[in-house]
Structure formats: structure tokens, C-alpha cells
Amino acid sequence: MQRRKFLKYGGAVSASAFSVLAGGRLIAAENWGGGEISHLIPLASHDRILLKASFAGSRRNPVLRIGSREIPGRPGDTLGRFWSFTANGLESAREYELQLREGGTALVEPWPLRTAPAPDVDAGRFRMLVYTCAGGPDDAITENGVWRYLPVSTRRRMLRRGLQFNPDLAVGIGDQVYWDQTIARRWNSEAAQRSREFIWGKYGSFDEDLPVFGSANETTLTGCLDEQLGALYATDFRSVPLILSQDDHDYFENDEGTDEVFTFPPRNFTARLGRAQQLLYFPEYLPEANRPNHLAGARSDGYSESYGSYRWGNLLELLLYDCRRFISVAGPTSVFVEQQAERWLARRTADEAAVRHLIHIPSTPMGWTAGKWGEWYPDFLQPDGALGIENPKPYWQSGWFSQHQRILSSIAGQDERIALMISGDLHAIGSGMIHRSGGANFDTPVQTVLAGPISTGTGWPSGARGIEPTVPVDLEVEERVKPLEQNGFTIVDVDPDSIEVRQFTWLPEMGLDAIDNLQPFSIFRLRRNA
Numbered sequence: 001m002q003r004r005k006f007l008k009y010g011g012a013v014s015a016s017a018f019s020v021l022a023g024g025r026l027i028a029a030e031n032w033g034g035g036e037i038s039h040l041i042p043l044a045s046h047d048r049i050l051l052k053a054s055f056a057g058s059r060r061n062p063v064l065r066i067g068s069r070e071i072p073g074r075p076g077d078t079l080g081r082f083w084s085f086t087a088n089g090l091e092s093a094r095e096y097e098l099q100l101r102e103g104g105t106a107l108v109e110p111w112p113l114r115t116a117p118a119p120d121v122d123a124g125r126f127r128m129l130v131y132t133c134a135g136g137p138d139d140a141i142t143e144n145g146v147w148r149y150l151p152v153s154t155r156r157r158m159l160r161r162g163l164q165f166n167p168d169l170a171v172g173i174g175d176q177v178y179w180d181q182t183i184a185r186r187w188n189s190e191a192a193q194r195s196r197e198f199i200w201g202k203y204g205s206f207d208e209d210l211p212v213f214g215s216a217n218e219t220t221l222t223g224c225l226d227e228q229l230g231a232l233y234a235t236d237f238r239s240v241p242l243i244l245s246q247d248d249h250d251y252f253e254n255d256e257g258t259d260e261v262f263t264f265p266p267r268n269f270t271a272r273l274g275r276a277q278q279l280l281y282f283p284e285y286l287p288e289a290n291r292p293n294h295l296a297g298a299r300s301d302g303y304s305e306s307y308g309s310y311r312w313g314n315l316l317e318l319l320l321y322d323c324r325r326f327i328s329v330a331g332p333t334s335v336f337v338e339q340q341a342e343r344w345l346a347r348r349t350a351d352e353a354a355v356r357h358l359i360h361i362p363s364t365p366m367g368w369t370a371g372k373w374g375e376w377y378p379d380f381l382q383p384d385g386a387l388g389i390e391n392p393k394p395y396w397q398s399g400w401f402s403q404h405q406r407i408l409s410s411i412a413g414q415d416e417r418i419a420l421m422i423s424g425d426l427h428a429i430g431s432g433m434i435h436r437s438g439g440a441n442f443d444t445p446v447q448t449v450l451a452g453p454i455s456t457g458t459g460w461p462s463g464a465r466g467i468e469p470t471v472p473v474d475l476e477v478e479e480r481v482k483p484l485e486q487n488g489f490t491i492v493d494v495d496p497d498s499i500e501v502r503q504f505t506w507l508p509e510m511g512l513d514a515i516d517n518l519q520p521f522s523i524f525r526l527r528r529n530a
Helices: 003-010 152-163 190-203 216-233 268-281 339-350 398-412 461-465 512-517
Strands: 019-022 025-028 037-044 049-055 063-066 069-072 082-087 095-102 111-114 126-132 169-173 242-244 307-312 316-321 357-362 420-423 429-437 440-451 475-484 487-495 498-506 522-527
Touching: 037 111, 037 216, 037 242, 049 095, 049 268, 063 082, 069 082, 082 268, 126 152, 126 440, 152 216, 152 487, 152 498, 152 512, 190 216, 216 268, 307 339, 316 339, 339 357, 339 398, 357 398, 398 429, 398 440, 429 498, 440 475, 440 487, 475 522
Parallel strands: 126 169, 169 242, 316 357, 357 420, 420 440
Antiparallel strands: 019 025, 037 049, 049 082, 063 069, 063 095, 095 111, 126 487, 307 316, 429 440, 429 475, 487 498, 498 522
16 A cells, blocks of 8 residues: 555544543643653553653753652663663652753653552552554555555554553553564565665664674664654653563564574574663563562563563552563473573462452463464464464474463463453454363363554565464364454453453554544453452
8 A cells, every 4th residue: 555545544643643641631642842852651660660761862961850859860872862760669559740851951841650559459440551563664665565564653643542541551562673684684586675675774784793882783773763662652651651572573583493594592682682672762670579580581670671560459460471582492391481480470370369360461472373483383384275283383392382381271270360361473453262272171261362463564464474363273262353464452441350351453444534533343351250
């Protein structure tokens, strides 16, 4: 679809898209900050706030004023554009007024942000906006007119529609950036190379013999991520805590295992790119009393890069995990999730007295397969065009499915809580119930939800893979909504006795104005057993 068709379908962005609800208050979203702030993403727990921000130009000593306190910034880059601000010892369930300042001068007007309820407090309700696959270059159109990714302005408009539901938290599951390095060297057709140069050539290139920071790589990295992350979020989420988790593309690779290359586990350079992405643009997971400090990717101060948890009083706990950084390729002992982290997930899932609801949010979904290498499942595209296991998937590791079985059985083994996971990755939106996986039969099926992709353009992955997301051969999944290759997001409402899931979809032919009034195409409510 050509850009003129996008304009024809939608025209200018409507006024309603220029405001979001945050903490029950309507705040202006467009041109906030007067151009001083390039992007701003906060995360809040019951007693602290972590804020990541970038400025249009270099800064020397910005501070975050929160109440009567001033929190000095910590620089992330070598040029003074990227800063983080950490405020500890805050009161729970309180709305604070925040402001960025430098040298006694306000850089932007104040804005509100609320901390979460304390872990031991009865929290009546919680609402979450969740989605996946929001990354990708702007103006990403091939020479034959296929949009690899939606324009950034369209994605931003869709996220604003999600914000209009006034969520307490937003979660973007993996693939915050798309600029794969290894696969680029294997595109050998002239047309593919021309398309790649047109879409990604503006970023330049990385030199893996140089450090990420303090070299030309730093400019290359921030040039890419300013467009794919900074411009997408800008300051729209300043009053809505946002968790962004990581998956394969966040390490600047697609998951591939071939005779020529294994892209995962990430090599040193791509692992450092993934860490730099998080360091500069979005918060790490905040310390949480029930998450050990010794897990892989954890820092000594309790902050975590790969495995996270989020509490909302005694109502809800989220368990979030990156399935890529610590992947192993070791046959029957292979894992997606590092072993100590897996044991932590199992302990939190088994402790039903801790919170009334628990939701797993892995970066790689369970319940469906697209035949890719880096999946839980051995299913592979067969000569007849269907997925199966007769012709084995090259270099797939049996240990991945063994870990899948342990995690899934742990979730299904809860007596009173709803067995629920929400994930992304497959560029599709849908939901289902896993009744059986391999030799494990579940009396209480595991509810599995695909959150919905934000950025995917008119060239959906099934066109390249030759198959849409499909139930694996060795699973029994009752598909409430068969995965749809459509853009969208999910709203999750939690109360003490139930969880309601609303899913929203959009396609370019519906027109841009339709985004501003999207209504759910699927609604279902799940209830606790007791």
C-alpha cells in the first residue's frame, strides 16, 4: 500500500488522538515539552520511580523534581542526551508531581505520575494495556509497494487509542526495534538489497570491532532507536508506567539456526546492543522483594534487565521473562529461560497465598507455532505446505520443549488462580485454551493470549514463512480466536475474582480515523476457582 493510500484512508490525525487519559486526568499529548524532551518513559512501583529520558540536545546536570526532592540524573550516553532518574523511598498509591529541571530552570511543565499500591494492600482493580512488535523504521516501504512496517505516526496513534482506556500500566512485549544484522548479509537478490538500503540504509552500519559507546557505533545506534523508540513513545506515556521487554530483534537479529550461522545465544556485540537499547531508552525492572538479586541479568542494586516482576497490591503479580538473552543450545538440557530464573518462576507460581492473580508474560508465546527455529516447538514446514515433525526442524533443541512443559505444568497446577499467560512475537492477535501439551493433560486449561502487533505493515510474516500461526502437532488448543494477522492491542481488567480481556484490531483499509474509536472484537472474562 502506497503512502498516498494511507493519507487517503485517514487524512490528518484527529484532535482526539492528541490527548490521553492518565491517572484520571486529561493531559495534552502533542508538543508537550516544547521540543526540549525527545522521549520520556517512566516505571513506578509502590516505593520508587525510574525515569528514562532523552533531550533534543546535550545536558550537563538535569534533575528530576518530585515533590520537594530533586533527584540528580545519571548519564547513559557519552554526549549527554540520555539520562535516567531514580527516586526511592516514596509513598505508595500516591500521585506525585514530577518536573525536569536544570540550573534552577524548568525544562518542561510538571506532570503527574502515581505509585502502585503497597504489596500487602487490598487493591480493588487494575487495568493493563499490552501489545507486541512495536518497532521498525519509518517510511518502510519496498520498491513493489509493500509496507514492511506501519508509519511511526500510525503506530503512535494506535498506542494513544490504548491510552484512552486509562491503564494503570502498559506492557510492550519484545521486538522494540527491527534492524537485523546477520540476515542482511544473506540477502543476495538485487531487489532485496535495494529495499534494505532504502529502509535501513539511513542508519549507516555497525563496526563490531569497536565499542558500542564512544565510537561511531553510538551515533548509529541512537539514530536507529531515536526513530524506532524515541519518536514512537515521545512523551505520551509520561503518566502511565511502561514496561518494555526484549525478544530476538532487540538484539538486532532474527532467531535463526542454520549450517552457516546461529544468531542465538546473542554474541558479545549484539548482547551489548540489546543492553544499550534498554540502558538509554526504557527502564529496567525495579527491585521486588520476591525476586532474587542473583538471577541472570540482575544488578547488585536489585534492578533486573531480563527477568522482571510487577506487583499491584495483593491483587496481581506479573512475571515477565526474556526468552532470548540466556537461551542455550545444548540438546536435551537446552533452555530459553536460565535455570535459576525458571526455578524462581515456579516458586512464584506455586505461592498462591501471595496474590490473588498471577499472569506470565514470556517474550516467546506458547500455544502456537510459525515453524521458526527459535520456538518452543519442533514443528517445521513440510513439503506438503503444512507444519509437522516428519522432516525435523534443523538445529531445534529438544530441551526447549522440556522447559516449556515444566513452565506450562506449573501454570496449570494452580488450584485457585486463573492459569493465564500473555505473549507476543507472532505478529498476530488471538486467544485460546491449552488442554494438552505432549504427555501433560491439564484439568484446568492454560489460557493463552496473543497481545497483538502494533507495527506490522501490509507484508505479513506468513507471506514469507508460507504458514500462518498454527497449533503445534503435539498440543490440543481450543482456539477462542484463531490468531489473526492484524494490528491491535489488548486491554486486561483485573478485579479480585476475575480477569476480563478485551482485544482490538485494525488494518490500513479501515482508515486512520477508525483507530481513534476502535472497539473490541473479542471480549471474555475468566474467573478464579475460589
